Amino acid sequence: xxxxxxxxxxxxxxxxxxxxxxxxxxxxxxxxxxxxxxxxxxxxxxxxxxxxxxxxxxxxxxxxxxxxxxxxxxxxxxxxxxxxxxxxxxxxxxxxxxxxxxxxxxxxxxxxxxxxxxxxxxxxxxxxxxxxxxxxxxxxxxxxxxxxxxxxxxxxxxxxxxxxxxxxxxxxxxxxxxxxxxxxxxxxxxxxxxxxxxxxxxxxxxxxxxxxxxxxxxxxxxxxxxxxxxxxxxxxxxxxxxxxxxxxxxxxxxxxxxxxxxxxxxxxxxxxxxxxxxxxxxxxxxxxxxxxxxxxxxxxxxxxxxxxxxxxxxxxxxxxxxxxxxxxxxxxxxxxxxxxxxxxxxxxxxxxxxxxxxxxxxxxxxxxxxxxxxxxxxxxxxxxxxxxxxxxxxxxxxxxxxxxxxxxxxxxxxxxxxxxxxxxxxxxxxxxxxxxxxxxxxxxxxxxxxxxxxxxxxxxxxxxxxxxxxxxxxxx
Amino acid sequence: xxxxxxxxxxxxxxxxxxxxxxxxxxxxxxxxxxxxxxxxxxxxxxxxxxxxxxxxxxxxxxxxxxxxxxxxxxxxxxxxxxxxxxxxxxxxxxxxxxxxxxxxxxxxxxxxxxxxxxxxxxxxxxxxxxxxxxxxxxxxxxxxxxxxxxxxxxxxxxxxxxxxxxxxxxxxxxxxxxxxxxxxxxxxxxxxxxxxxxxxxxxxxxxxxxxxxxxxxxxxxxxxxxxxx
Ligand code: SF4
Numbered sequence: 001x002x003x004x005x006x007x008x009x010x011x012x013x014x015x016x017x018x019x020x021x022x023x024x025x026x027x028x029x030x031x032x033x034x035x036x037x038x039x040x041x042x043x044x045x046x047x048x049x050x051x052x053x054x055x056x057x058x059x060x061x062x063x064x065x066x067x068x069x070x071x072x073x074x075x076x077x078x079x080x081x082x083x084x085x086x087x088x089x090x091x092x093x094x095x096x097x098x099x100x101x102x103x104x105x106x107x108x109x110x111x112x113x114x115x116x117x118x119x120x121x122x123x124x125x126x127x128x129x130x131x132x133x134x135x136x137x138x139x140x141x142x143x144x145x146x147x148x149x150x151x152x153x154x155x156x157x158x159x160x161x162x163x164x165x166x167x168x169x170x171x172x173x174x175x176x177x178x179x180x181x182x183x184x185x186x187x188x189x190x191x192x193x194x195x196x197x198x199x200x201x202x203x204x205x206x207x208x209x210x211x212x213x214x215x216x217x218x219x220x221x222x223x224x225x226x227x228x229x230x231x232x233x234x235x236x237x238x239x240x241x242x243x244x245x246x247x248x249x250x251x252x253x254x255x256x257x258x259x260x261x262x263x264x265x266x267x268x269x270x271x272x273x274x275x276x277x278x279x280x281x282x283x284x285x286x287x288x289x290x291x292x293x294x295x296x297x298x299x300x301x302x303x304x305x306x307x308x309x310x311x312x313x314x315x316x317x318x319x320x321x322x323x324x325x326x327x328x329x330x331x332x333x334x335x336x337x338x339x340x341x342x343x344x345x346x347x348x349x350x351x352x353x354x355x356x357x358x359x360x361x362x363x364x365x366x367x368x369x370x371x372x373x374x375x376x377x378x379x380x381x382x383x384x385x386x387x388x389x390x391x392x393x394x395x396x397x398x399x400x401x402x403x404x405x406x407x408x409x410x411x412x413x414x415x416x417x418x419x420x421x422x423x424x425x426x427x428x429x430x431x432x433x434x435x436x437x438x439x440x441x442x443x444x445x446x447x448x449x450x451x452x453x454x455x456x457x458x459x460x461x462x463x464x465x466x467x468x469x470x471x472x473x474x475x476x
Numbered sequence: 477x478x479x480x481x482x483x484x485x486x487x488x489x490x491x492x493x494x495x496x497x498x499x500x501x502x503x504x505x506x507x508x509x510x511x512x513x514x515x516x517x518x519x520x521x522x523x524x525x526x527x528x529x530x531x532x533x534x535x536x537x538x539x540x541x542x543x544x545x546x547x548x549x550x551x552x553x554x555x556x557x558x559x560x561x562x563x564x565x566x567x568x569x570x571x572x573x574x575x576x577x578x579x580x581x582x583x584x585x586x587x588x589x590x591x592x593x594x595x596x597x598x599x600x601x602x603x604x605x606x607x608x609x610x611x612x613x614x615x616x617x618x619x620x621x622x623x624x625x626x627x628x629x630x631x632x633x634x635x636x637x638x639x640x641x642x643x644x645x646x647x648x649x650x651x652x653x654x655x656x657x658x659x660x661x662x663x664x665x666x667x668x669x670x671x672x673x674x675x676x677x678x679x680x681x682x683x684x685x686x687x688x689x690x691x692x693x694x695x696x697x698x699x700x701x702x703x704x705x
Binding site: 032064066272 | 586
């Protein structure tokens with residue numbers, strides 16, 4: 001059901017965008033949701049200076065953690081192991097799924113219940129499980145709704161943001177046996193709660209993501225409101241946590257500032273209902289909790305991004321979604337148009353590292369470069385600069401060992417020839433004079449149809465007199 | 477497996493390490509204004525109530541009768557407590573002494589491993605009672621340290637969750653709690669911050685309580701000298 005889109009052309013992206021923009025109901029629900037989330041976030045940061053100070057701290061913590069990433073990962077592994085966790089390393093999405101499948105097969109698992117995890121979406125976990133005949137059921141209310149509808153999340157924090165309550169009411173009545181149509185939100189949630197409570201009890205494995213992994217104490221931190229994350233990490237016999245290698249921080253004291261920035265930026269809450277700090281499986285004498293806890297550390301292109309000093313900033317991300325909520329493009333086209341697990345500005349800068357530029361370069365161009373994403377990012381990732389960098393990478397000459405896979409994917413013969421010509425003309429004074437003279441003389445020959453430019457603008461025509469001619473006349 | 481590990485770490489190590497100063501977390505929190513004890517109680521109460529929790533103040537010696545009264549108002553039939561805990565025993569004694577009104581409430585011990593009675597825990601327990609390890613004023617968060625006498629699911633599965641908190645256990649911030657209590661020296665297998673009843677806004681941004689955990693959070697703030705309202 002949930003899936004990673006591994007290939008899609010620029011044309012498909014354009015088509016999806018056109019479809020999304022042409023759907024007024026869809027646009028209204030996104031606009032409404034974005035306004036709501038923006039207002040809630042703004043209320044959490046009434047003092048701009050205090051916000052700047054806190055995000056300076058958040059940025060410093062993330063940059064420090066990344067600067068020591070290999071050491072911290074080793075320390076994390078050692079501490080977690082001492083605490084009784086099993087730590088696994090996955091180079092690719094396939095590796096990550098294979099590790100989870102090995103665990104599932106060992107205990108002959110039939111059912112996996114899932115808490116919210118974007119990395120599990122990234123690696124296509126549900127597909128891998130289903131292919132092996134294992135049910136993987138989402139338990140976050142939004143994710144559950146989206147899965148029931150056979151769709152994918154359209155937002156990293158609010159997965160079902162694209163659905164109205166009428167759509168959800170119809171969905172529940174059609175897909176859940178014995179449920180009548182109701183638009184009452186409390187009632188809909190009660191139905192979901194009841195169905196999923198049975199599922200928690202039936203599950204052999206609980207899967208979760210991780211918000212922060214603390215090296216010094218060997219602790220996994222999970223942030224949530226619903227309590228389904230706690231269910232997934234407590235009720236089934238085995239808990240598997242899956243996360244990207246960038247999520248590690250050195251000390252416990254690094255968590256409070258990031259946690260505060262995360263909840264306030266994401267949903268405009270001062271705090272979430274639960275912060276779940278897991279430092280081990282059930283110990284002797286304890287009456288509940290999983291017998292085994294596994295952590296799968298996923299690379300999937302992250303170490304490659306890490307190697308490039310500028311691109312490394314991408315790994316600072318704490319997945320708050322604020323950049324999406326403030327993006328004028330995302331607000332209009334919504335999450336599905338992007339076709340990737342992570343949509344919006346964060347999706348545009350992270351997806352090329354996960355999937356390569358071949359299939360993802362159009363995302364870097366789907367931005368007005370207005371800068372809103374960079375202004376709200378709680379860890380100060382220079383998103384607009386990274387978008388420009390990725391545009392350049394997409395159009396640069398392909399080289400082996402490029403910092404992003406698929407460098408040069410957007411390079412086309414005609415535009416590169418035009419720019420090479422442009423560079424030559426501007427680099428040679430005599431040629432420049434000659435060409436500009438010829439152009440102003442031949443202005444009558446300018447084509448009326450200039451492709452996309454003239455679709456909504458008047459044609460570009462060279463001026464009758466060049467600037468240097470005007471200056472000459474003027475000084476006479 | 478180990479080769480994957482070495483390949484990933486090798487790639488990360490092949491990058492010249494940047495010299496980034498350690499973040500000044502301590503300095504940042506020191507620059508925030510500090511509240512005195514009574515201001516912390518006020519902040520905690522306000523934040524909890526804003527998150528849809530009920531807060532009741534009482535004198536330390538009265539807490540059990542307060543819990544029983546609320547349980548009766550809510551028509552609860554079963555209340556789960558950690559087995560062999562002083563608070564569990566105290567509540568049971570108070571309940572059995574059955575003063576004027578006869579209590580229909582049954583105090584249930586969380587005495588056996590979850591697997592042996594999971595159906596009953598999920599279907600037939602109305603409420604759970606926890607003792608908070610400490611709390612955070614800034615965000616109205618209760619800190620629960622789980623363990624044999626405070627099982628993880630006690631605070632999650634029953635629809636109503638009672639939490640006892642002594643007012644002298646309230647820290648200003650999460651950071652202050654970690655530092656004062658020296659969390660980095662060792663943590664139980666599961667520490668929880670609870671800041672209200674379970675909730676979701678996943679359907680059209682409409683807030684609904686009791687998503688997967690408790691629908692109601694009832695906090696009993698115990699004042700040592702009985703100086704409470
Ligand atoms: S890039 Fe920044 S704003 Fe966007 S999700 Fe990541 S942390 Fe949040």
